[in-house]
Amino acid sequence: MTALGPVKFLTIHCAATPEGRHVSADQISQWDQARFGQTSYHWVIELDGSTHRTLRDDQKGAHVGGANTGNIGICYVGGVSKDNKTPKDTRTDAQKASLLTLIRTYQERYPGIVIRGHRDWPGVKKACPSFDVRQWLKQVETDHV
Numbered sequence: 001m002t003a004l005g006p007v008k009f010l011t012i013h014c015a016a017t018p019e020g021r022h023v024s025a026d027q028i029s030q031w032d033q034a035r036f037g038q039t040s041y042h043w044v045i046e047l048d049g050s051t052h053r054t055l056r057d058d059q060k061g062a063h064v065g066g067a068n069t070g071n072i073g074i075c076y077v078g079g080v081s082k083d084n085k086t087p088k089d090t091r092t093d094a095q096k097a098s099l100l101t102l103i104r105t106y107q108e109r110y111p112g113i114v115i116r117g118h119r120d121w122p123g124v125k126k127a128c129p130s131f132d133v134r135q136w137l138k139q140v141e142t143d144h145v
């Protein structure tokens, strides 16, 4: 597997799986290996909030087309409503808490790291990760006053 390079970005994704359906981190890695020939993300957060490391931080992922160098990828299970297609912020409270913990950990380890949603990258037309990352982080900070 290719080396990641210096960490500069952290990109959040959803798995685009239906609300409330349990999908394991292993399953997601298997799908990615079938589609892209490798594991896409560094972390997967399951519905119960459990975090699963799927790549080491020195391994390059495959989660943002053409921009995987120095880019850590986190994917949470869910992201579409029960119809299996409409983008929806389906994150459970446990997933939100775990996502925030992971983000904070990387912010401490790599000061200046840029946190983005997949859709915030130029040219991306998907709804992934089905919520506005910047707005959510701002909201979370306000709530913690």
Ligand SMILES: [Zn+2]
Binding pocket: 012, 013, 014, 063, 118, 128, 129
């Ligand atoms: Zn994505």
